[in-house]
Amino acid sequence: MSKPLSIAVAGLGTVGVGLLKLLAANADIVAARAGRPIVVGAVSARDRGRDRGVPLEAVRWYDDPVALATDPGTEVVVELIGGSDGPARALVEAAIAAGKPVVTANKALLAVHGAAIAEQAETRGLPLAFEAAVAGGIPAIKALREGLAANNILRVAGILNGTCNYILTVMREQKREFAEVLAEAQALGYAEADPSFDIDGVDAAHKLAILAALAFGRPVDFGAVHVEGIREVTALDIALAGELGYRIKLLGIASRTAAGISARVHPCMVPAAAPIARVDGVFNAVVAEGDFVGRVMLEGRGAGAGPTASAVAADLIDIARDRHTPVWGAAGGALGTAPSVPMDRHVGPYYLRLMVLDRPGVIADVTGILRDQSISLESMLQRGRAPGEAVPVVLTTHDCEEAAMRAALVRIGALGAVLEKPALIRIETL
Amino acid sequence: MSKPLSIAVAGLGTVGVGLLKLLAANADIVAARAGRPIVVGAVSARDRGRDRGVPLEAVRWYDDPVALATDPGTEVVVELIGGSDGPARALVEAAIAAGKPVVTANKALLAVHGAAIAEQAETRGLPLAFEAAVAGGIPAIKALREGLAANNILRVAGILNGTCNYILTVMREQKREFAEVLAEAQALGYAEADPSFDIDGVDAAHKLAILAALAFGRPVDFGAVHVEGIREVTALDIALAGELGYRIKLLGIASRTAAGISARVHPCMVPAAAPIARVDGVFNAVVAEGDFVGRVMLEGRGAGAGPTASAVAADLIDIARDRHTPVWGAAGGALGTAPSVPMDRHVGPYYLRLMVLDRPGVIADVTGILRDQSISLESMLQRGRAPGEAVPVVLTTHDCEEAAMRAALVRIGALGAVLEKPALIRIETL
Known part of the structure; x- marks a missing residue:
């Protein structure tokens, strides 16, 4: 067995503690799959005194997460702080700058700054792994x-x-x-x-x-x-x-x-x-x-300590095995x-539900507006009759363009007999 | 872009042709994901004359699949012949012996001879990939x-x-x-x-x-x-x-x-x-x-040309990227x-359906046998009454051991009033 992979974990909330528990409980399995033990050498979190139910005596503690990037014993930095900016972003960028692979569960960071961070990682030839950022434990x-x-x-x-x-x-x-x-x-x-x-x-x-x-x-x-x-x-x-x-x-x-x-x-x-x-x-x-x-x-x-820790650990195993995939699947070029x-420009069928005063001519007004926007109806459902009172009317359409539907909605919403903001839900086949 | 990965494909049935079609249709995507183009340099199949709807003029043709293992231009051998023995096994063993990574969709070969073949591949440090062998396109x-x-x-x-x-x-x-x-x-x-x-x-x-x-x-x-x-x-x-x-x-x-x-x-x-x-x-x-x-x-x-080809191509992309995982997830040791x-020794609940002559005492006989085997009932359903004729009787049990249930079944089946072989189906919660 090769020498252990030493990691630093930033953020000891639910997920961070979950990861430490997984690496302890399944140390043998992880070592067998990774080809080497994975050990936590350093951590960073806010409250050093709090009992998190995991032993932390043997690890190096940093109050400043960004300092983990340059911790001399750390080979891989795990970012579990969260948030698209602030210390999470600073740590990830510092770790990459320091030549260290990064594993993160941070969807906000990746969604907002992922393009730039991925470029940085690719330039340095470093893995940037984020299985835990989407759909938790699902790979x-x-x-x-x-x-x-x-x-x-x-x-x-x-x-x-x-x-x-x-x-x-x-x-x-x-x-x-x-x-x-x-x-x-x-x-x-x-x-x-x-x-x-x-x-x-x-x-x-x-x-x-x-x-x-x-x-x-x-x-x-x-x-x-x-x-x-x-x-x-x-x-x-x-x-x-x-x-x-x-x-x-x-x-x-x-x-x-x-x-x-x-x-x-x-x-x-x-x-x-x-x-x-x-x-x-x-x-x-x-x-x-x-x-x-x-x-x-x-x-x-899709969430929770166990599933998210499972995903983070899978990324660590990939890195320990030198299994490397470009961030977006292909190299930048x-x-x-x-x-x-x-x-x-979206095109699809729509469900439209109106609350209308049950009086003559309302349906003719609504369907006239839809016709003006070239929207054709697939079905219409008016449940019950209550003359002079509000009743729900449900319309489903064939494929039409969002812009046309939006224009129709403005006019329908302005009709005197339409009492609430119309409900619009897109119909999808999957 | 690096130089192409040249592969040899043994077996041009539905899946083999599907793979060739995928590699042609999605050549750009595959090259971007693999970091290099993947090209078919050699093939082997039975009938050279048959029109398979894919161009084969430019590839080296072998009548003997095992000869692909030593084709000088081939870097990876893809085995799509099938069968646990015969040419499929001979080819895979020859390819590994020749130092070439193998991709196969052959579940029979892996199930029956996989332990030995995996050892061979591991000894040589070679990938043996088989995503297509289980559940087709599902990764x-x-x-x-x-x-x-x-x-x-x-x-x-x-x-x-x-x-x-x-x-x-x-x-x-x-x-x-x-x-x-x-x-x-x-x-x-x-x-x-x-x-x-x-x-x-x-x-x-x-x-x-x-x-x-x-x-x-x-x-x-x-x-x-x-x-x-x-x-x-x-x-x-x-x-x-x-x-x-x-x-x-x-x-x-x-x-x-x-x-x-x-x-x-x-x-x-x-x-x-x-x-x-x-x-x-x-x-x-x-x-x-x-x-x-x-x-x-x-x-x-789980099957079909497209899904299976998708899985084989994913394995090829892994190999092109040097992403390597031990065959059973961990190294042999x-x-x-x-x-x-x-x-x-299986323990679980059972469904038991008997066809019994509707006459007094039958249920007592059946339940007595189950009691003798310490099998406790969860429910019993007798549908309709037809004195002197066969009616279905359905029993579901609490957890019991397979051996006990089997012993009970022998005795129940031997009862004069039980007319057909009892139907036994295990109940599972998933």
Whole structure:
């Protein structure tokens, strides 16, 4: 057995402690798979005195995480601090500058600064590994970047945020409203005190930006991702979706079209029989469609100490074995340059739910506006009659362009008989 | 870009031609991912004159596949002939002896002779890659051997044979019997003219033997796999399973128990809500459970030219990039030596369906025999009454040992009122 690989771990939160526990509990397995033991030589975290349930006496302690980059005994730096800037970014850049491979679970950092950091790492010939940044324990990065590497990927999509999937699952199963389920999820620790990062789709968008870069072999481009969250999803729309044979999921979807790469995160209606529709609760899933492999789906736990530690340790084993893959799958010079397609150009079917005053002429007004935008209806559902009162009207469309639908929505929303902001959910087949 | 990687392909059946098509269609993607072009320099197949729809003028043709091993321009040998012995084995051994990395899709060869061949490759320091041997296009080998490498794997299971899954799916959806659906599958090309390899579970057992070796880090041991196929599954049992909330799937399951490694292929009843229960038709799935990662499921096409070519090409890209992993995940000296557990020692719940003459005392006889073997019942279902005629009686048990159940079955089958061979299906939670 060769000499141990000595690593430094920055950040001893849930994931950092999980990694230390894994490396201790499965030391034999890791050593056998890595060809050498992997040992933690140095750490950095805020509160040195706190008992984390793992022995830290024998490791070098740094109060400043950036100092780990130049710790003389460290061969690989593991960044588990989080955040797109601040100490996480400073540490990663310092480690690369110091010639050390980096393993990170930091999707925000990679989504926002990944293109520049990847260039830095490539220039130095250093591995930059981030299996844990997307879909937790699911080996989605490896599958996309290596396992399906020979395919022209047409689309990659996923349930990339466990908090949103948990909330949507409970809303459906218990027929409850968003705000109430969110509050409960916060109490249970499934949602953060400030939940906006998750429920507004930002976290999923970070991950999608990374998946899109890998799938289409081009540098990450977070700015091009269209992002919507789940705040506006209602129990009514979830129930109506069920009647139409759909489930509502927050999906990240990146696809290659004739015009370029489209990347978007928003609530979707997916057929109830689609494999991804069955992925409930805190589970994540990633679906990739390749021209030769067809559709492959990976499903598992997308967060938590154990799954994330599993992914970080897999990256460390790759580095210990000298298994090296360019950050975005191909060397910088061989990366693609397909343009990003703005959301206005999205084409697909839509679900539209209005609350209208039940009086003559309303439906004629609505359908007239849609006709003016060349949007053709696939179905219309008006449930019950209550003259003079508000009733839901549901319309589904054939494929149309987002810009036309948006223009129609403005006019429909302005109709006197339309009482609330119309609900719009895109229909996807996966 | 570095100089091309020149490969030799033995076997130009569906998969071989699929590989040539992939390498031509996606040459740019493959070159970018591999860091160098991958070109086919030599091939071997039976009928040189046949038009395969791919240009072969520029390649060196060998009538004897084994001669590819010593083709002077070949750096990597791809074996797509199939079969556990004969030319496939001779070629793989000759290629390794000649110092050339081997990529193969041959599960039979690996299951039966894999331990010896892996040793040979390791001694020479050569990659032996076989992503295509299990679950077609699904990157299951890579996920298990690299992506989940840091986990103590507790169980790996899968739907590993698309023919069986297709037949069971059609039997359930159309309420038809095995023989009829098999004949139709043969006519459609989903089952071979001689289907025994698939429907008797041998093909799934080959794949399970490989998965078990990877999951538990020990040399492949096909002889230790318990194998049953789907010939005896009836439409009646599928319907009764549905009533009990189960679906019947042919699964391969390998698990680590206190006594050692258990590996078995047989029809199983899985809860209808389990993710694997939803994997229908020709799709395959692999579920792995690790101590840190939890449950991960991978789903996709398990066979066919495109998916298999995708997997072979991924292996070639790994080799082109010098990404090297020991055959069973760890070097020979670090492999485990856990013993294999015989099927008699299997413990779990069972479904038992008898056809009995509806007359007094029969149930008392049956339950008395089960009591004698210390088998306790979870439920009993007798549908309808037809005095003097045969009626189905369904029993489900709590956990019991296979040996006890087998002993009980012999006695139950010998009862005068039990008219057919009892149907026995193991119940699994996944």
